[in-house]
Amino acid sequence: MSFEMDEEILQDFLIEAAEILEQLSEQLVQLENDPENKDLLNAIFRGFHTVKGGAGFLAVSALVDTCHGAENVFDTLRNGQRTVTSDLMDVILQALDTINAQFAQLQAREEPEAADSELLETLHKLSQPESEDDTADAAAADDDADVRRASGATNDAENTVDDIQEDEFEALLDELHGKGQGPGASKTANKKEAPNTHTDNDEITDDEFEALLDELHGSGKAPTSAEKQQEEQKSASKSDSDEITDDEFEALLDDLHGKGKAPKVNKAAEKPAQQPAAAKKPEPQKAAPKQPEPKKAEPSKEQAKQPAKKPAAPPPPPPETTVRVDTKRLDEIMNMVGELVLVRNRLLSLSNSDDQKHEEMSKAIANLDVVTGDLQGSVMKTRMQPIKKVFGRFPRVVRDLARSLKKEINLEMHGEETDLDKNLVEALADPLVHLVRNSVDHGIEMPDERQAKGKPREGMVTLSASQEGDHIMLSIKDDGAGMDAEKLKQIAIKRGVLDEDAAARMSNEDAYNLIFAAGFSTKEQVSDISGRGVGMDVVKTKISQLNGSIKIESELGKGTELLIKVPLTLAILPTLMVEVKDQTFALPLAVVSEIIDLDMAKTNTVDGQLTLIVRKRAIPLFFLEHWLTRRPERNKRNENGHVVVVQIGNQQVGFVVDALIGQEEVVIKPLDKLLQGTPGMAGATITSDGGIALIIDVPSMLKYYAKR
Amino acid sequence: MATENRKTKQQAEVDSNDEVLQWVTFQLEEETYGINVMQVQEVLRYSEIAPVPGAPDYVLGIINLRGNVVTVIDTRLRFGLPENEITDNTRIVIIESDKQVIGILVDSVAEVVYLKKSEIDSAPNVGTEESARFIQGVSNRDGELLILVDLDKMLTDEEWDEISRLG
Structure with missing residues (x-):
């Protein structure tokens, strides 16, 4: 197979499938806790199915095989022919991993590797319900193999698949009714002319085909063929409502079979041939009148969700209300809105200076102010995503970890x-x-240990997110052993990070923060999960890059809570504008803790470093003019300046600036490639008077200048 | 006969390659330089350039170009010339080099000239060592020498490396 396939189709598939795979991992873990949930089983089945469909259309046979295996298992499950067990879930999750890996290869435009044959075999075994007779199964499997071979052979897999099915279908028709092949043949022709509508034709035909199969072999085997049909429908990226209708339709046919099916078959086969453009219509219409009947027969079939979805199915599917937009385009819009905000700021400051003279003007500007604010808000909203995107992966992470560590853990999530x-x-x-x-690894104890401490065997990890003003609070809480401040101090002393005296003076909270130091690990034994001590400092750095902060609260024996605070957005940054030697700089407001007047009487030089006493604490003091001007005069100091105290982690630092301008929300403009990576500079922004202000990256500035 | 043949051949080649190029000329110190007009985005009057602390010497700073931040390079330093005062004629030429927009500060901008390719000679060893490497040719117009600058070489690979090392 080559990747001559339409790049656009591939892209669509990649986006769609990525979303589905993400959902799947979440749903699978959910299923383990709620194995009887039919809706969930159906959803998972459909998920695998959709991916398979798309992959089949693109002729990615390796992916098709794996999805197909998993899908079969779920078909058996949703038909109640097998129950969900942990072992089964392990296999399914393994299959999902394989699919993810294959998917990643596809994303990299590589030919995905075929799945482990052992896995496929296991999947196949799991998909066999006890009741199923072997010959029928074998026949169905053969069928699939044919289809797959066909899809491998040609890029235009769909048509081939259809053809095969149609051949079969026609053969069956012949067999059953001795009728001519007219309808079938014209349908094929149709399909080739109007690729957009042909799947609709197929739907009907397939359903009938299935009904025929049902008639011939009994309903036990229907699922396999049903999958194939759905595959085709999906490959044309159909909406969910169609599937449901199909299922129902199938059920209808199943339930009705024996009742004058032959005439219906003919009618249906002809209809699409006559009106391919309106092909969509016949289906709901036909489904609607027949509803009352299957409802009685429902319990026998798998459509647990039917009652709920049924009323929704008959009306034509609602038009799509969402549009996929490239994030790049959104960024562009965001950028332009940023410009607008800046222009507005400028106008605002102009109108302020120009008292009553232009009353009309200032009215208009006030209006502009409101509209711009709204526009900015709406554009920001388009970029918003629920945190569920991240949270969604945790059930799986926790489950896998807990299983490998033999711990019992319950994960709760709030504010997704x-x-x-x-x-x-x-x-x-x-x-x-x-x-x-x-x-999970360090916090929660082993079940036995927990029991000995009088806690429930099952540990609890709680993840929560909430919005607080213009910030998001994230919390990761466990009811595990908690952190031992003394032990942390001992380790720090042993590693030479800390001396005894400092340790003795250190508060518990400061001691907890020791875990953010590079190379710090409390675990004596390094596992593949954690304990190398490289993680926490990376976490810390990452969060501060996002202008966020992280805090630890812990109680020995009760548990630990990590609190992360991040701004709602990265695009707009609240800053404190300051002036240093006639140049404007913006300090991210998040790090500024207070502003005081400089009083040289309160400064001391400790070990060559100028320090300022702020509420009995000595903090290092730096003159920004020494760092941020071209030819700094190191000996000269502006002793009438203001001190901006910033908080970096637990460390407070004072910066002397010449003047304070005020607080301003700015749009960050990245620096040119030429200047990117300039130490201490996070970017630039346009000030309300049209000038330029550099945005200071405080940690990076300290790192670069303070050591000199 | 054979030599004549070769000559006409060469002549023909030159003719077919002899496209007319447009050059924006600017003044630095006493010399006139030209940049391909296709690389020039616009010419601005001098506006306040905000210096960027910690940036390399040859970066003067950044300016606000209708909401975009553009880096301005000190062309004099680049060309190994002494500093000069900002005058009324001082211009910032916004150019696109290597898909990147930068500004260069020049003493003044004069005009756009049309040059046939055949009028461009390879560079003699003019100017200083510093500037020689990004001069792609010279042209003699009315007894005045026009130095044609290859903007892509304004910054060398080593300098790019140097910049990335700063980070």
Whole structure:
């Protein structure tokens, strides 16, 4: 197979399938806790099915095989022919991993590797209900093999698949009724002319085909063929409502069979041939009148969700209300809105200076102010994504970890619907995974140990997110052993990070923060899960890059809670504008803790470093003019300046600036490639008077200048 | 006969390659330089350039170009010339080099000239060592020498490396 396939189709598939796979991992773990949930089983079945369909259309046979295996298992499950067990889930999750791996290969435009044959075999075994007779199964399997071979042979897999089925279908028709092949043949022709509508034709035909199969072999085997049909429907990216209708339709046919099916078959086969453009219509119409009948027969079939969905099915599917937009385009819009905000700021400051003279003007500007604010808000919202995107992966992470560590852990999640900026969602994923793994690995004790302490065997990890003003609070809480401040101090002393005296003076909270130091690990034994001591400092760095902060609260024996605070968005930054030697700089407000007047009487030089006493604490003091001007005069000091005290982790530092301008929300403009990576500079922004202000990256500035 | 043949051949080649190029000329110190007009985005009057602490020497700073932040390079330093005062004629030429927009500070901008390719000679060893490497040719117009600058070489690979090392 080559990748001559339409790149656009491939892209669509990749996007769609990525979403489904993400959902699947979540749903699978959910299923383990709720194995009887038919809706869930159906949803998972459909998920695998859709991916398989798309993969089949693109002729990615390796992916098709794996999905097909998993899908079969779920078909058996949803038909109640097998129950969900942990072992089964292990296999399914393994299959999902394989699919994910294959999917990743496809994303990299590589030919995906075929799945482990052992896995496929296991899947196949699991998909066999006890009641099923072997010959029928074998026949069905053969059928599938044919289809798959066909899809491998040609890029235009769909048509081939259809043809085969149609041949079969026609053969069956012949067999049953001795009728001519007219309808079938014209349908094929139709399909080739109007690729957009042909799947609709197929739907009907397939359903009938299935009904025929049912008639011939009994309903036990129907699922396999049903999958195939759905595969085709999906490959044309159909909406869910169609599937449901299909299922129902199938059920109808199943239930009705024996009752004058032959005439219906003919009618249906002809209809699409006559009106391919309106092909969609016949289906709901036909489904609607027949509803009353299957409802009686429902309990026998798998459509647990039918009652709920049924009323929705007959009316034509509602038009799509969402549009996929490239994030790049959104970024562009965001950028332009940023411009607008800046222009507005400028106008605002102009109108302020120009008292009553232009009353009309200032009215208009006030209006502009409101509209711009709204526009900015709406555009921001388009970039928002629920944190669920990140949280969704945790059930799986926790489950796998708990199983491998032989711990019993219950994961609770709150506030999954909390929205935050897309970039933030992505940036938070890794740190959060790390912290959750830590909680599971280090926090929660072994079940026996917990029991001995009088706690429930099952540990609890709680993940929650909530919005607080313009910030998002994330919390990862466990009811495990908690952190031992003394032990942390001992380790720090042993590693030479800390001396005895400092340790003795250190508060518990400061001691907890020791885990953020590079190379610090409390675990004596390093596991593959955590304990290498490289993680926490990375987490910390990542979070501060997002202008966020992280805090630890812990009680020995009761548990630990990690609190992460991040801004809602990365695009707009609240800053404190300051002036240093006639140049404007913006300090991110998140790090500024207070502003005081400089009083040289309160300064001391300790070990060559100028320090300022702030509420009995000595903090290092730096003159920004020494760092941020071209030819600094190191000996000269502006002793009438203001001190901006910033908080970096637990460390407070004072910066002397010449003047304070005020607080301003700014849009961050990245620096040119030429200047990217300039130490201490996070970017630039346009000030309300049209000038330029550099945004200071405080940690990076300290790192670069303070050591000199 | 054979040599004549070769000559006409060469002549023909030159003719077919002899496209007319447009050059924006600017003044630095006493010399006139030209940049391909296709690389010039616009010419701005001098506006306040915000210096960027910690940036390399040859970066003067950044300016606000209708909401975009553009880096301005000190062309004089680049060309190994002494500093000069900002005058009314001082211009910032916004150019696109290697898909990146940068500004160069020049003493003044004069005009757009049309040059046939055949009018461009390879560079003699003009100017200083510093500037020689990004000069792609010279052209003699009315007894005045026009130095044609290859903007893509304004910054060398080593300098790019140097910049990335700073981070």
